Amino acid sequence: MMWILIALVVFIFQMATILMLEFRNPSKALAWMFILFCFPLVGFIMYYFVAQEYHKRKEVRSKGSRLFQEIRSQLWKEAVIVENVEEMSNSKFHTQKRLFSLLSNISESPITGCNESRVLTDGKEAYQAMLEAMESAEDHIHFEFYIFRDDMIGNKFQDMMIRKAQSGIKVRIVCDGVGSHHLKNPFINRFKDAGVEFYFFLPPMIATLDRRINYRNHRKIVIVDGKKGFVGGLNVGDDYLGLYPEVGYWRDTHLEVEGDAVYFLQNIFLNDWKLASNERIVDPTLFPAHECRGDQQIQILSSGPDQVWDAIQEMCFGAIAVANERIWITSPYFIPDSGIYEGLKSAAVSGVDVRIIIPWKPDSKLVHYASLSYVEELMEAGVRFFQYRKGFVHAKIMIVDDLLATVGTANMDMRSFFCNFELTAVLFEQKTIQRIVKDFEDDLQECLEIQPSEFKARSRLDKGAELLSRMLSPLL
Numbered sequence: 001m002m003w004i005l006i007a008l009v010v011f012i013f014q015m016a017t018i019l020m021l022e023f024r025n026p027s028k029a030l031a032w033m034f035i036l037f038c039f040p041l042v043g044f045i046m047y048y049f050v051a052q053e054y055h056k057r058k059e060v061r062s063k064g065s066r067l068f069q070e071i072r073s074q075l076w077k078e079a080v081i082v083e084n085v086e087e088m089s090n091s092k093f094h095t096q097k098r099l100f101s102l103l104s105n106i107s108e109s110p111i112t113g114c115n116e117s118r119v120l121t122d123g124k125e126a127y128q129a130m131l132e133a134m135e136s137a138e139d140h141i142h143f144e145f146y147i148f149r150d151d152m153i154g155n156k157f158q159d160m161m162i163r164k165a166q167s168g169i170k171v172r173i174v175c176d177g178v179g180s181h182h183l184k185n186p187f188i189n190r191f192k193d194a195g196v197e198f199y200f201f202l203p204p205m206i207a208t209l210d211r212r213i214n215y216r217n218h219r220k221i222v223i224v225d226g227k228k229g230f231v232g233g234l235n236v237g238d239d240y241l242g243l244y245p246e247v248g249y250w251r252d253t254h255l256e257v258e259g260d261a262v263y264f265l266q267n268i269f270l271n272d273w274k275l276a277s278n279e280r281i282v283d284p285t286l287f288p289a290h291e292c293r294g295d296q297q298i299q300i301l302s303s304g305p306d307q308v309w310d311a312i313q314e315m316c317f318g319a320i321a322v323a324n325e326r327i328w329i330t331s332p333y334f335i336p337d338s339g340i341y342e343g344l345k346s347a348a349v350s351g352v353d354v355r356i357i358i359p360w361k362p363d364s365k366l367v368h369y370a371s372l373s374y375v376e377e378l379m380e381a382g383v384r385f386f387q388y389r390k391g392f393v394h395a396k397i398m399i400v401d402d403l404l405a406t407v408g409t410a411n412m413d414m415r416s417f418f419c420n421f422e423l424t425a426v427l428f429e430q431k432t433i434q435r436i437v438k439d440f441e442d443d444l445q446e447c448l449e450i451q452p453s454e455f456k457a458r459s460r461l462d463k464g465a466e467l468l469s470r471m472l473s474p475l476l
Contacts, residue, residue, distance in 0.1 A: 079260035080113035106309040115259030116294030123240040126254040140170040142223040146179035149237035162194040199276040218420040249391030296429040304421035313417035326353040335413035348382035360387035369469035386447035
């Protein structure tokens with residue numbers, strides 16, 4: 001009897017601890033209490049190591065980006081900064097003063113006005129563009145990916161960077177400690193022996209002991225000489241070329257950028273480098289002057305435990321709130337937080353054309369079921385869902401009216417919004433928006449629309465799996 005009483009007291013203490021620490025996030029608290037109920041004590045140990053807030057978050061947020069503060073005056077001098085809504089080249093933005101103010105205040109990266117960009121719609125095209133840019137490097141290559149594989153395309157990138165490093169080019173690499181945990185020492189040592197600086201961002205063991213395993217660096221960045229940059233959904237691996245038979249064709253979207261926006265992409269990399277290597281680099285030559293060959297306006301938004309705002313979520317919510325005509329989204333993982341969910345629902349009820357492309361063939365059953373748990377309710381509001389059938393869709397894009405389009409690393413899910421280190425380019429130029437619209441329309445041709453009557457007739461087993469996955473979705 002005494003043991004039962006002790007166990008009950010311990011269980012109540014664990015429940016109370018979770019409720020006290022997660023009172024600002026009821027859905028997350030509910031998910032962890034469910035795990036604790038199913039796995040007493042083990043669930044609490046998991047919570048201790050995985051769930052608690054990144055311990056440096058408040059410290060980093062209170063201090064801001066030290067690197068950014070030290071080079072801010074130089075960047076503002078070198079770059080064309082859009083400071084007023086009237087300066088937006090997209091005339092449709094002139095009536096969106098609130099959205100412009102939101103975008104200008106939620107990030108250290110402003111809207112810049114002297115850029116060129118190119119949308120890259122598959123791995124073959126994107127990798128070729130990256131390798132060509134790296135071949136032309138004269139000063140440095142900065143390379144940061146969530147997943148970097150030791151396979152055919154991974155070796156091609158490795159050979160390129162080793163050859164450039166041996167010719168005197170400074171090469172720095174950051175890979176996420178979980179996403180790239182499979183990399184073996186011989187592969188890494190080849191880099192180091194050639195003079196390439198290689199670091200893992202929060203290696204699994206360190207992250208676990210330091211209770212930061214839940215915070216992953218999901219960014220994908222390539223910067224060449226501080227003048228050309230790449231960002232988007234692609235990691236580096238043969239699967240992203242469609243060479244994995246079990247996955248098939250891989251549909252992704254990446255972006256090549258030249259101009260002022262690269263300065264702020266560079267700043268993000270250098271801050272990640274500081275967190276990974278503990279080396280603080282404040283070198284003005286990494287932010288070189290460049291010819292202003294284009295007039296596209298672009299904003300580079302980052303979010304994560306090192307940011308003051310959950311900037312990507314705030315941008316998505318703000319853009320969805322002002323939509324009048326369309327909200328088109330492609331995301332391999334669709335697990336919206338309550339704000340995005342209600343925003344999409346309200347937009348659809350109001351007559352906005354809301355279309356969402358998700359995979360038909362998932363790479364995670366649990367995430368897939370969690371995504372499907374939102375479908376029926378949103379379809380009742382008028383949202384249309386399409387499942388991509390050609391292969392696996394991994395692109396992360398959003399199109400709102402003719403106001404803006406986004407290309408980046410962040411999925412439309414709570415992990416991307418609130419846990420991961422993420423990165424998104426916000427594009428305002430009409431020609432680029434229309435290119436992304438065309439890609440979306442082409443993707444629709446490879447999709448089957450989910451029909452409400454058929455979806456409602458799914459089995460009880462599927463509905464149960466969706467319910468369970470939905471409950472656990474704040475942790476996915």
